[in-house]
Amino acid sequence: MESMEALITQIQGLSGSVEDISHLHNLLKLTEESLQSEAPRLASFLGQLDPAKQSLGYLYILEAYTSAPISREQPSEFIMSVSTFINSCLAEQIRLAADKFVSVCKRFKDQVVLLQEPLRGVAPMRTAVQKLRSSSEHLTALHPDFLLLCLLAKSYKTGLGILKEDIFEIDQPRDFFLYCYYGGMICIGQKHFCKARELLRNVVTAPMSTINAIAIEAYKKYCLVSLIDNGQFSTALPKYTSSVAQRSLKNFCQPYIDLANSYSSGKISELESCVETNKEKFESDNNLGLVKQVVSSLYKRNIQRLTLTYLTLSLQDIANTVQLNTPKEAEMHVLRMIQDGEIFATINQKDEMVSFHEDPEQYKTCEMIEHIDSSIQRVVHSEDAIHEISLTNQYNQKRTGLKYV
Incomplete structure (x- = not known):
């Protein structure tokens, strides 16, 4: 315990200048094993530190402390302490130990989900994302967890705030796929079907060596959202889609393909018959509500056709x-x-x-012209950034022989 007292003194004395914090970081790396062994008794030491000034040292001790099993009496105390730390910590310090910050925040997310109180985690996790990322274009490992909490709490508008930001810097491709899947579901919740279709397509067309459950579920929703958004769905995926997805996805999603074929007939009776035939499957996939919106969209499209005649x-x-x-x-x-x-x-x-x-709308107003110009500039910027990411990925794959999975 004397060594812990000494460590606390070092944290308190070396949390000022950049040079001191760098030196402290090296010292903290050497204490990781001893901190883990002291995990159950670290709560009292946290009380001796200021998370707003000594964020790096506080994070090391908090990460070790939260690695111990949490008793039934502790969850609320745990959630409160992590929330306080997230809100007060210094971004430039916690980024030095980003993996530990991510670990603490993921444990925090698990606890609020376990307590069935996801709303308690939404605001702190949004703050955690903002402090961890280097810019608004940076996708962190916490983005998917934040969106999942927004989904569980039905706090869709909060999630949309993050989804509006363009992403061009990615730590792990897998985080990007989860981000797109959860993001797609949030957009569905807000009836932003065009954006949902774009995000779900990213999951379906992502590089993969074997078929996985997340891609299958994304494909099902991608089919339904495509029908709602533009009235059609093609089973032909883009050429850059992995061969395993091209071959296998349709085999797991036949009721959805049947639904799309019925939809293309334009006949409500045929579509409703298909829905009734596959109702149990749609219900077990938690997609029946979305399927009902597909049926409603066909009524709308048939009415829209009447306006042309x-x-x-x-x-x-x-x-x-x-x-x-x-x-x-x-x-x-x-x-x-x-x-x-x-x-x-x-x-x-x-x-x-x-x-x-x-x-x-004759597209002559100043507001409409500005909107169109803004959209064009955004597309140009996106295409340039995507091209740069593509070239970087190609180079990394050639250099290392690795593929994203």
């Missing part, structure tokens, strides 16, 4: 054409589509007639 149409005719049961159901669909900006129309309640109009 007719200027006015009765609600009864709309119901008959798109296979809705009553004019009232047709009215509800049309109203929802008008509110969402999916069609431009007015309903005459007295005559139960719908008048379809053209898109009033």
